[in-house]
Amino acid sequence: MPTARERVRAELTAEITAAARRQLAEVGAAALSLRAVAREVGMASSAVYRYFPSRDDLLTRLIIDGYDALGEAAEAADDPAAPPEQRWSAVCGAVRDWALAHPHEYALLYGSPVPGYSAPQDTVPAASRVGIVLGRILGDAARAGRLSGGGVRVPGLLGDAAVEVLGQDAPGIDDAVRVRALLAWSSLFGTVSFELFGHLVGSVEDADAYFARAVAELGALIGLD
Amino acid sequence: MPTARERVRAELTAEITAAARRQLAEVGAAALSLRAVAREVGMASSAVYRYFPSRDDLLTRLIIDGYDALGEAAEAADDPAAPPEQRWSAVCGAVRDWALAHPHEYALLYGSPVPGYSAPQDTVPAASRVGIVLGRILGDAARAGRLSGGGVRVPGLLGDAAVEVLGQDAPGIDDAVRVRALLAWSSLFGTVSFELFGHLVGSVEDADAYFARAVAELGALIGLD
């Protein structure tokens, strides 16, 4: 049973993060001002420090929330009953849609690191959610024998995290598959980032069609056909 | 014949950009402080405004210089006499090496856009240099008949810039090749960014070996074998 004090504290915390998210969407992460957040919530800047020890901690909160929202979008888009290549493109599309809808949050997650700020370990579980979805798709495809390629051993190349996300050794899953999954994962984000950060301006007319083709090519790269 | 005044102005401008680049390497773009630059050069902050109308203009200068430096590295790494897949991996390696050596400048070029700042048109030629190198490699490979795949028409998908960089229609070059080239370029960027921005920590043990494999996979994706 939370006391009244705890309740109002939780409410105020949520209100602060909501205002911070609004401010993030307006001015970006680097210019996120704790004072402006305080103004929007209607209290003195010093009072915010009762809830977040520093601006960086507020940023960490936003980062974790962002990873969770993106991960949730990816999970919601994945229908385990669908064929693998369809699951792949559905998840890719969901990631892109979320990025286009929340460009500043996406930039916070996958853009330049904020100088002087290093993400704490707390962010790792949330950050892994999209990777886990992709790993599940690949694992299912491999177990169903619908994953071509593979067969290469590259000891010492990958770390434990990759093996954990992409499943233990199983029929059809080896280091070559994991490497290609990682590559597809970073390529997907390269493609989304290029579009979002304006590097495709002038080169691509129809961004939707380009993305669809890119996802198909990357699916083929992984071994989904 | 430049007057003495013009000479000292050019010198001071160069000194300011040099100090700014040093500061950029230390604290990153978002924390780049014009006052600190002025301190390092040894003049009042207001005096710097005689040379750069605003902090953003100083940033633009750094961006153009960065694109030029990266483009130069890519051009230097490309040996037109070598086989295409070797040229591809050499240029990819040069891009990654430059990024690892100048992480903050790379983040400035390919990371989150600075909010409220939009790159002026002046940056486009410098930004295109790496793309042009990649386009030349693909064009040469296509003319030599060493590019597999292609054969797909996707009218209205790509813009003029892509056609310009990747050559007019030629035997072996069509929209499908250009799309894959763009995809390879953004995937390369995604791979480098993931490594640089820390998204591969825990998943990849041997970054050099991973990158080499990624480049090889991407080369195959383009159609180089």
Place this chain on the structure above:
DNA sequence: GCTCGGCGAGAGCGGTGCTCTCGTTCCGGT
């Protein structure tokens, strides 16, 4: 009922980008 801890407000510190003014210095035309 009283005390003590959480709380909000306000002032203050050193920093930022940017503007304005003021005295100087140098360049070009007469």
Place this chain on the structure above:
DNA sequence: ACCGGAACGAGAGCACCGCTCTCGCCGAGC
């Protein structure tokens, strides 16, 4: 040769930033 004007550097000042400290308040637990 000189003088007017343009370029220049310095300094003060404005509004903002993150963060700290102190102070008065108020509610929850002993």
